[in-house]
Amino acid sequence: MIELFGLRPVVIPDLSDSLDGHLTEQDFSPLTIGGAPASAFRHLHKAIATIVIGASMYKAADLLHARTGVPDYRFDHLMGLQATDALVKTLSDISGVPVPQKLERQRAQLQDAMLDTHFMLGMAKVAVALDPDLLNGFSQLLAGMGSELVTAVAPANAPILEQVKAIEVKLGDLEELEIMARNQGAQILISNSHALGTAKRLGLPLLRAGFPQYDQLGGYQRNWICYQGSRQTLFDLANMLLDNPRGEVHPYHSIYSQKLTESNELCL
DSSP states (O other): OGGGGTOOOOOSSOOHHHHSOOOOSSSOOSSOOSSSOHHHHTTGGGOSOEEEESGGGHHHHHHHHHHHOOOEEEESOOOSHHHHHHHHHHHHHHHOOOOOHHHHHHHHHHHHHHHHHHHHHTTOEEEEEOOHHHHHHHHHHHHHTTOEEEEEEESSOOGGGGGOOSSOEEEOOHHHHHHHHHHHTOSEEEEOGGGHHHHHHHTOOEEEOSSOOOSSSOGGGOOOSHHHHHHHHHHHHHHHHHHSGGGSOOOOOOTTOOOOOHHHHHHO
């Protein structure tokens, strides 16, 4: 996305070569391979801007700004329409380049996905156990769709947890997730592969997010952010609810309705 605006990104930290799933000439390396070279760090002061993604990176951003003087633009997360719009506008302002048609199309595709999936995700009860940054991103995405985050569990405290849109945020582990999800009547779980046992005991579908993901293939190549990633996430969540009987919309019975009995049926 950044390159669409004529900008050249330097990613810190850059683990893309180690996590993109490709064969290398050497069988094993105890260190990450590839990524941004050390020489790139010596020229960071020449950048026109720093894009900071995730509240957990803000302290590092403070240090980088103090040492380079480069202005930075901070984003708590990049999930959903509003957050991605903010990033796209920032990139356009920095570069002076109008928003490319490709991104306009992706935005329209996300809007269409939001329209299609709101029937399933609206009022859906979701339980999430993730690291603080990712937990906040999912909570904002789900809240924008009208979902109810009935269970939110984080392994460590962080200031960003104050912004999580949930009934309650609990510092704990997967045991807390299981207890709260059961008590709150959650319909779907979002967590890493360690939550598979919890999902099976509760009889709920599990959307695998975060690390580790070891019981399915291809998790490393999954895009969760911006227009395309948010769109696919909404599709996956909605399809899980459609496949799960507990995702059905139960008929509403008014407290003022009269039950049909054999006697009044004959009168009709």
